[in-house]
Amino acid sequence: xxxxLKKVPVREQDPKVRATNFDEVCLxxxxxxxxxxxxxxxxxxxxKCMEGCPVQIHIPDFIGAVKEGxxxxxxxxxxxxxxxPAICGRVCPQESQCEGRCIRGIKGxxxxxxxxxxxxxxxxxxxxxxxxxxxxxxGKKVAVIGSGPAGLTCAGDLAKLGYDVTIxxxxxxxxxxxxxxxxxxxxxxxxxVLPEVENVKSLGVKIxxxxxxxxxxxxxxxxxxxxxxxxxxxSGAGLPKFMGIPGETAxxxxxxxxxxxxxxxxxxxxxxxxxxIFHGKKVAVVGGGNVAMDAARTALRLGAEVHxxxxxxxxxxxxxxxxxHHAKEEGIIFDLLTNPVEILxxxxxxxxxIRCVRMELGEPDASGRRRPVEVEGSEFDIDVDTVIMSLGxxxxxxxxxxxxxxxxxxxxxxxxxxxxxxxxxxxxFAGGDAVTGAATVILAMGAGKEAAKxxxxxxxxx
Amino acid sequence: xxxxxxxEQLSAxxxxxxxxxxxVAASCQPGQFIIVRLDETGERIPLTICDYxxxxxxxxxxxxxxxxxxxxxxxLKEGDYFLDFVGPLGRxxxxxxxxxxxxxxxxxxxxxxxxGTAPVYPQAKWLHDHGVxxxxxxxxxxxxxxxxEEEMSKVGNLYLCTDDGSYGFKGVGTAMLEKLVSEGHHYxxxxxxxxxxxMKFACLTTKKLGIPTIVSMNPIMVDGTGMCGACxxxxxxxxxxxxxxxxxxxxxxxxxxxxxxxxxxxKTEEGRRMLAYKEGKTHHxxxxxxxxxx
Numbered sequence: 001x002x003x004x005l006k007k008v009p010v011r012e013q014d015p016k017v018r019a020t021n022f023d024e025v026c027l028x029x030x031x032x033x034x035x036x037x038x039x040x041x042x043x044x045x046x047x048k049c050m051e052g053c054p055v056q057i058h059i060p061d062f063i064g065a066v067k068e069g070x071x072x073x074x075x076x077x078x079x080x081x082x083x084x085p086a087i088c089g090r091v092c093p094q095e096s097q098c099e100g101r102c103i104r105g106i107k108g109x110x111x112x113x114x115x116x117x118x119x120x121x122x123x124x125x126x127x128x129x130x131x132x133x134x135x136x137x138x139g140k141k142v143a144v145i146g147s148g149p150a151g152l153t154c155a156g157d158l159a160k161l162g163y164d165v166t167i168x169x170x171x172x173x174x175x176x177x178x179x180x181x182x183x184x185x186x187x188x189x190x191x192x193v194l195p196e197v198e199n200v201k202s203l204g205v206k207i208x209x210x211x212x213x214x215x216x217x218x219x220x221x222x223x224x225x226x227x228x229x230x231x232x233x234x235s236g237a238g239l240p241k242f243m244g245i246p247g248e249t250a251x252x253x254x255x256x257x258x259x260x261x262x263x264x265x266x267x268x269x270x271x272x273x274x275x276x277i278f279h280g281k282k283v284a285v286v287g288g289g290n291v292a293m294d295a296a297r298t299a300l301r302l303g304a305e306v307h308x309x310x311x312x313x314x315x316x317x318x319x320x321x322x323x324x325h326h327a328k329e330e331g332i333i334f335d336l337l338t339n340p341v342e343i344l345x346x347x348x349x350x351x352x353x354i355r356c357v358r359m360e361l362g363e364p365d366a367s368g369r370r371r372p373v374e375v376e377g378s379e380f381d382i383d384v385d386t387v388i389m390s391l392g393x394x395x396x397x398x399x400x401x402x403x404x405x406x407x408x409x410x411x412x413x414x415x416x417x418x419x420x421x422x423x424x425x426x427x428x429f430a431g432g433d434a435v436t437g438a439a440t441v442i443l444a445m446g447a448g449k450e451a452a453k454x455x456x457x458x459x460x461x462x
Numbered sequence: 463x464x465x466x467x468x469x470e471q472l473s474a475x476x477x478x479x480x481x482x483x484x485x486v487a488a489s490c491q492p493g494q495f496i497i498v499r500l501d502e503t504g505e506r507i508p509l510t511i512c513d514y515x516x517x518x519x520x521x522x523x524x525x526x527x528x529x530x531x532x533x534x535x536x537x538l539k540e541g542d543y544f545l546d547f548v549g550p551l552g553r554x555x556x557x558x559x560x561x562x563x564x565x566x567x568x569x570x571x572x573x574x575x576x577x578g579t580a581p582v583y584p585q586a587k588w589l590h591d592h593g594v595x596x597x598x599x600x601x602x603x604x605x606x607x608x609x610x611e612e613e614m615s616k617v618g619n620l621y622l623c624t625d626d627g628s629y630g631f632k633g634v635g636t637a638m639l640e641k642l643v644s645e646g647h648h649y650x651x652x653x654x655x656x657x658x659x660x661m662k663f664a665c666l667t668t669k670k671l672g673i674p675t676i677v678s679m680n681p682i683m684v685d686g687t688g689m690c691g692a693c694x695x696x697x698x699x700x701x702x703x704x705x706x707x708x709x710x711x712x713x714x715x716x717x718x719x720x721x722x723x724x725x726x727x728x729k730t731e732e733g734r735r736m737l738a739y740k741e742g743k744t745h746h747x748x749x750x751x752x753x754x755x756x
Contacts, residue, residue: 170687172499172506172546180685210548212687216485239703240691249694249701249720251727258690266505266684271738274505274530275684276731349723396688398706 005108008037010115015329019300022184022269024191025326026090029112031069034119038066040104041111048101049113054446055088055153057081059098059113066116075124078117079131083156083200084149084445086125086192087178089118092442093320125195131160133204138162140459143228144205145213145399148176149441150234150432152200153448154455159203161456166228168211173265176236177433178441180265181257183294185301189264214398219406219428229462230427230455233414234448237433238396242389243286247343252278252351256287256295256390263298280304280386284354286340287390288312291438293323295388296332306332307382311339311359311372337361337372341379343387353381393438403428413437421451422458429455464547467520469540472609476526476577477536478512483547484519492584493555493678493710496521497686499546500538505531508683510581510655510709511550521547524580524609529732530739551686552709555585556676557653562592568650570596571642571673572618573635573664575656576603579610581678582655583617590617597621597647601635601660604628635660636667649673654713658725662718669714677713679704681725695721 011027012018018025029037041063049059058077065074078085094100094114102110140163144155147169155165173179178193187193201207213219213235222228240255242248259277262268268277283299285292288310296306308327310317313336317324328334337359344353358378361370395412407415407424414423414430421429431447433439468480486496495510513522527533538544557565570589574582579600589596598618602608605628614620622630623638631638635656643649652675654664661677668675683693686705693704696717702708 170548171685172548180689210546211485212548212551215550215687216489216548239688239706242691242694242701249696249724251723255691258684258692261684261690267503271735273503274534274735276505276529276728276735278728278731349720396706398687 003108004040005104007040007109007112007115008033010112015326015331018185019330022301024188025185028122029115029119034066034116035069037112037116038063041067042103044103048103049098049111052097052099052101053081054097054442055081055449057098057117062120063111063113063116066120071120071123072127072129074120075129078120082445083131083153084196085117086121086196087149087187088442088445089114089116089121090187090192091182091440093440095321097442125192130202131199133202134160134162136162137164137204140164140230141166141228142455142459143168143219143222143226143231144234145219145231146170146176146234146236146432146434147174147197147207148178148234148236148432148444150236150434150444150448150451151176151232152197153445154232154234154431154452155205156200156203157449157452158455159200159205161452163459165204166206166208168213169207169209170212171265172209174207174209180261181291181294183260183264183298185297186294212398214402219399219403223427229459230429232421232448232451232455233399233423233428233430233434234432234444235396235399235434237393237438239394240389241391241394243340243391245340245342247345247351248389250343250345250349250351252280252385253343253387253389254278256285256291256388257393259295259388260291260298263302269298269302277302278386280384282384283307283386283388284309284340284382284384285388285390286310287392288317288319289390289392290319290323292390293319293327293332295390297327297330299386299388300330300332304386307335307384308332309335309338309340309354309356309382311337312369313337313361316369335382339372339374340387344381351385351387353383354387355379355381393433395434395437399434411437416451417454419450420454420457421447422454427458429458463543463545466538466540466542466544467518469538469542472524473607475607476524476609478522478524479535479538480520480522481544481547482519483521483549486521486547486549487514487516487519490514490521490550491554491558492588493558493581494550494552495680495686495709496523496547496549496551498523498535498544500531500535501545504534504545505529506546506684506686507531507535508551508680508686508705510678510680512580512583513587514584521549524577526577530735533736533739548686552705553707555588555653555710557585558588566592566594569648570594570651570653571639571647571649572596572598573639573652573654573656573660574598574600574614575635575654575660576601576607577609578656578660578678579614582653583610583613585653586614586617595619597642597649599623599635599638601625601638601656634663636664639664639667640671643671651676653677658718658722661713661716662722665713665716665718675713676710677716678709679711679716679721680709681721682727694724
């Protein structure tokens, strides 16, 4: 018997091998490993883990079913709460949510809830198990804007309640950030995302791609001319931020969004696809979040030496620990307590380096993290031919500027009630990054879920 | 899927497709653009709208093959489909959105260069339909690549010029403009659309002549909705996203030299893909440069 204080280790691709391919890093549990790991669950009556789950999956019940080898039951327990378990099992920050609250975690390692969720979802997909559309429709139409995690969840929940739901997606493929943002090696597109999108469709949800709400058609037009009784806005985060330092418009400076979209959505890494991507030899990624890790590990797989440049120390890195660990294993170089001040250009306006200063940590700032302060006279240059800015995003005004009576806050995010998603405009609800600013997949799903309840309540009273 | 209802070759290297896209046709305005994708492996190509028919639900695009995807698009015939056709994107021309009482007082001169003639057309047509007279210069290298003469002659006073003198005035569009001004024509606004280098020189001339000038930028972009930031252009002291802040800008404030360098950013990579498309994959690695070794 293995050490009960430790997780059953999950098999991964060897770092040296995976650094040269786009196949999935984590291979997941097999049946035996899953059952063994499930046995570590104490089946707490008052399950702390559930409190940490934004969509309140009944975790002890599904793990209990795994223990008994009844994976179909485990899947149906998860499906009651989540429409995208294969995705959540891969990209949720479990360490700060369900697993962060696990009683096992006090003395040893928490139960590997995320990997178990992934196992159950993958098993169900391999068996061809699909959720069924509801028998009765209630005749009411809801438009969902954006097919990312918030939109898919909201649409799925509403469809289960009998609504006639249409998702409008601006890009040519459904999935939002799951498709354009998160790389293949962390979240396989055809293998995992597509089938989960298909599952939402099999609930009766229609998806219309290539429609930009605010441009192709407005929310007011959807409600007035196309007969939608309510609208959910899950349009995501928006426009990439840049630092505003000299040299930022040089050739070879990309936003993480551009770099990742070219590679993930447009599959530029694959020769068969027409979209080009710049294969840098030495790449600097500025930022320390999950998106920065994704961009860095993508550049590495395209053949570059990659530096992460982050102004605070390792402890403050906003990325998940697992992502940082994987990045290091693969050979990403971390230049911490370092901040860029200028991008250096050659005579053709191409990036030839990045000028940085050393930083040290001072007093805590508003975010509670210690504020990085520049070390005087510490300027130095790093030779690079590509710079990828991964500094977060600011909201896209496409929808807020074209919808009458939709209130936004001073950060230009849509104002929505936390428990119902209701906005200042009757019949219009919102959730996910469009409301909170860039956050996580599961928080967006949680918001989509609350909004589905809010919309149901609103339309039931109407 | 978006059906091509009409396909036409306009000149040696310029092609027109009329596409059934009801949502775009219903809401688009002069000055805006669309993004088209041929098939599953195709690139997203931004193209400025050349014409639209709200009743028929169609939108007309005109393009010149440059990369692999646009080269493949050449072969599409009537009855074929684009996999994706999304829009309208960007802001409409100010001629359309500004107070009409002000707009109609203005004497506008359009300078259209090469394939840039296409996006000039809906603006001139809009003015014409609203009873505002305008002058239009179409410039091309030679007669055989000059496009849309007939359509344009119906919506404005047309001045044609070719670099080699094979048709109309011999010289570039800006020389034609200088000639018109020297003959006593007065203009309150110039709209110059064409290759970047042509717009740069048009702006140098109009600055000298004191004519405010609008240009339409067509930089590299991916999504066209503000998400990727690839289309950054320097306008005065600011960095703007052409897809959401443009595509039209005050031409006298644009840093064209930088815009031209940025437009060439993927040239090597695109050239490599183009070569592979034309000649098949003949490169087997070994150069250590292109990643083909792996």
